[in-house]
Amino acid sequence: MSTMKEVVGSLDPTNTYYANIILKSGRNELQFYQVDGNFSEKSRTTTTSRIELQSDEKICSFCWVTPNLSQESNSTRRRSKRKASFDGPVSSSLDNTPNLVISLENSDILFISPSKGTITQRFTYSNPLFEIVSGSDDGSIWGIANSTFVVQISIFDGEETRRYTLPNKQKISSILPIEDTQSSTQKVVIGFKGLQVVEFGRSKKAKVIDFPQKNINKEFHSIIRSSSDPNIVAAIAEDSDMISIYDLNNPEILTLLQASSSNIESVHFMNNSSSRDGHTLVACNITTDFFSFTLNGNQGIISPSLKVKANAGSSSNVSITFSDIIEKENEFIGVWYDKFEPKFTNFVLEGDSKEVTVDINYEVKNKEIVEQKRNGIAVPQSIQIKNVSVKELYEKLNSSLNSEADQETLNICHSNDNEENIKDTVKMFSKVDDQCLLKLFDIISFHVSNNPSKNSSLAVWLKWILLIHGRFIAEFPNQNENLRRLSEGLSDGMKLMPRLLTLKGRLQLLQTQISIRKNETISDDVAEDEEQVEEVNGFHQSSNNQSNSYDEVDAEAYSVSDVANDNLAGTSDSESMDEDD
Numbered sequence: 001m002s003t004m005k006e007v008v009g010s011l012d013p014t015n016t017y018y019a020n021i022i023l024k025s026g027r028n029e030l031q032f033y034q035v036d037g038n039f040s041e042k043s044r045t046t047t048t049s050r051i052e053l054q055s056d057e058k059i060c061s062f063c064w065v066t067p068n069l070s071q072e073s074n075s076t077r078r079r080s081k082r083k084a085s086f087d088g089p090v091s092s093s094l095d096n097t098p099n100l101v102i103s104l105e106n107s108d109i110l111f112i113s114p115s116k117g118t119i120t121q122r123f124t125y126s127n128p129l130f131e132i133v134s135g136s137d138d139g140s141i142w143g144i145a146n147s148t149f150v151v152q153i154s155i156f157d158g159e160e161t162r163r164y165t166l167p168n169k170q171k172i173s174s175i176l177p178i179e180d181t182q183s184s185t186q187k188v189v190i191g192f193k194g195l196q197v198v199e200f201g202r203s204k205k206a207k208v209i210d211f212p213q214k215n216i217n218k219e220f221h222s223i224i225r226s227s228s229d230p231n232i233v234a235a236i237a238e239d240s241d242m243i244s245i246y247d248l249n250n251p252e253i254l255t256l257l258q259a260s261s262s263n264i265e266s267v268h269f270m271n272n273s274s275s276r277d278g279h280t281l282v283a284c285n286i287t288t289d290f291f292s293f294t295l296n297g298n299q300g301i302i303s304p305s306l307k308v309k310a311n312a313g314s315s316s317n318v319s320i321t322f323s324d325i326i327e328k329e330n331e332f333i334g335v336w337y338d339k340f341e342p343k344f345t346n347f348v349l350e351g352d353s354k355e356v357t358v359d360i361n362y363e364v365k366n367k368e369i370v371e372q373k374r375n376g377i378a379v380p381q382s383i384q385i386k387n388v389s390v391k392e393l394y395e396k397l398n399s400s401l402n403s404e405a406d407q408e409t410l411n412i413c414h415s416n417d418n419e420e421n422i423k424d425t426v427k428m429f430s431k432v433d434d435q436c437l438l439k440l441f442d443i444i445s446f447h448v449s450n451n452p453s454k455n456s457s458l459a460v461w462l463k464w465i466l467l468i469h470g471r472f473i474a475e476f477p478n479q480n481e482n483l484r485r486l487s488e489g490l491s492d493g494m495k496l497m498p499r500l501l502t503l504k505g506r507l508q509l510l511q512t513q514i515s516i517r518k519n520e521t522i523s524d525d526v527a528e529d530e531e532q533v534e535e536v537n538g539f540h541q542s543s544n545n546q547s548n549s550y551d552e553v554d555a556e557a558y559s560v561s562d563v564a565n566d567n568l569a570g571t572s573d574s575e576s577m578d579e580d581d
Helices: 069-081 390-402 406-415 419-431 434-450 457-474 477-580
Strands: 007-011 017-024 027-034 049-053 059-065 099-104 108-113 118-124 129-134 140-145 149-154 160-165 174-178 186-192 194-200 207-211 220-225 232-237 242-247 250-258 266-269 279-284 288-293 306-311 324-327 332-338 341-347 355-359
Touching (some): 027 099, 099 129, 160 194, 174 220, 220 266, 266 324, 390 434, 406 434, 434 457
Parallel strands (some): 306 355
Antiparallel strands (some): 007 017, 059 099, 174 186, 279 288
């Protein structure tokens, strides 16, 4: 099983929706683009809907299913006979529109509707499923569990209906269910170092047919069926430029196609392929290789009959390759990526040339540009707030809007943030030409949708424009694009808010911890200083006590000597008096 890249795209079987799956640390986002014939190339640059999973919901695999609702009645009858083995809703909320099925590492299986932009249902299987694919009956999915066995699960109730383990518990790398219209049996192609076709009949023992590899000694990580003949499949191995074409009705027939490089992004059969006139296959790698071939078993390695290269124009140092090709009636759509964003370019194949170059108008983004610009208008990096009266504010705005000074209009709105003045000024626009109000909304909504998380006065202006004139603005068809872009920008901002609040909480917690530790350090220093002061004071006090004791002893000594001297003096006097007598 191959590891999923950071960003990967997939086209649904009806060629209506293109799913862009972004897998990054802390971000698992699903974006859907509508690419059917009713939409122009310009409209495909915006998402139809998007779903953001939780950071711990890691994607293992995904596939498209277009539910066949007639299969749901069979699941209902099975469900009445035995208890469902899943945690999820019993009643299905699927319709007959394409759904993207996501298998998560926590064993959950999600069904996402691009048309609704919601998760329609969720099942929980006993193991995480890898390399899930849609069943041939449009009522089930197949997946690999524990790398050792494959299972079939109903998309309506989540029940396991079939299970198969390879002999000797060989590692399974890829699977593909095959529809057999000539019999009621279920066939599944299993990829490892070769192919194995397992045919499930009514008996418990499955019938197995082996299809060996040739010139390849690697595991097949992807198997693709032909759109015209389900028994014709293409198998590709990782880091190999060889594409093996098998006829499941004849194990002896094997055709090898050699791509321009081993970095094969995608492979699929063209819809106009037919078994009678031969087959056409497209492989996207460093170039887009077109192969035309027939299956006779006697030909050598086949090279591309046509190569399509993408040219980035003046940006010669930028290399662009198509990661997928969407086939339309009279043209093709090449899918390429600008970082994590898919781009769609129309091109037509004409003439008999073996190499075709598709020019792409690629603009290198300047990293020094901080704010997005529109027609030369940019939100100023810093501006001084100068609130003026309602009358003056209205006159300035009306003048700048009529003179088409868009940058001046933006600066005026930015420099006035008094909400009461903004409210009264916006009310006054109901008395002037409609185009002034629509132009003001166009300028402000564009910059708010580009940076919805930025705290500025523009958000206050937008708030009162929508509250007072929102219904009026919605009546103009040419404002649908502005409203849609604004809705997407605000939705993205709302999705970002929980992360910002979480980050803010963590920063506050960290700041509190630092403050507590700082206070504890100060308290420890104060306590240590007090102890040192007490020790010094104790030393001085003991010294004073000792000196005082010395003073007391000296005083006592002096008093004793004085008494003795006095006594001696008294004795001498008495003796002298006696002598005189």
